Amino acid sequence: MIVRCIQIISPATGKVVTDHPAIRVGAEYPVLEVSTTARRVELRIPELLDTTDYRDRPGLWDAAMFTVVSSRMPSCWVAELEDGRLTLAPREWQRAGFWEDYFDGVPAAVDDYDRLKAEILADA
Template sequence: MIVRCVQIISPTSGEVVNDHPGIRIGVEYPVLEVITTVRSVLLRIPERLNVAAERDTPGLWDAAMFTVVSSRMPDCWVAELGNGQLTLAPKEWQRPGFWDDYFDDEPSAGAEYERLRAEILSQA
């Protein structure tokens, strides 16, 4: 799935803003994960906070910021329903604590992210 950013909604204030260091209007992004709740739909996309960064940061963004360019879903996505939300993502990423482990630089979570990120990008 590929989306194009058409507006930026601040993740802290919820207001439309002109710019953000991690995302740009007009740029297309692959979607790594979709999380839906009663109140929101969030897309996890890889963002590069600066050009010197060694790796991207998979951030969650409001789906209202994007239009869909390609709706093709990666083969590795599975649907998971629980805790009041529906998630479309690789099963490995849906285990409790995965994203905590990833952002804490736990090596196996980093390797799992990179492997599945590559698979998702190859099907975008």
């Protein structure tokens, strides 16, 4: 799934802003994960914020910021419903603590992220 950013909603304030260092209006992004609750839909988008660390910083962004360019769903996504949250993502990413491990640089989580991100991009 590929989306195009049409507006930026600050994750900190929830208000529309003109710019953000991690994302820009008009750019297209692969969707790595979709997470929904009764009140919110978020898309996980890869972002590279720290140029000294060449790992992605995949952040969750309000789906209202985007329009769909390609609706092709990655073949590695599975649906998970837990505590009222529906998530579409690779099964390995849905385990408790995965994102904490990834951001902490745990090698197995980094490897899972890199491998599955490549699968998602190949399906896009």
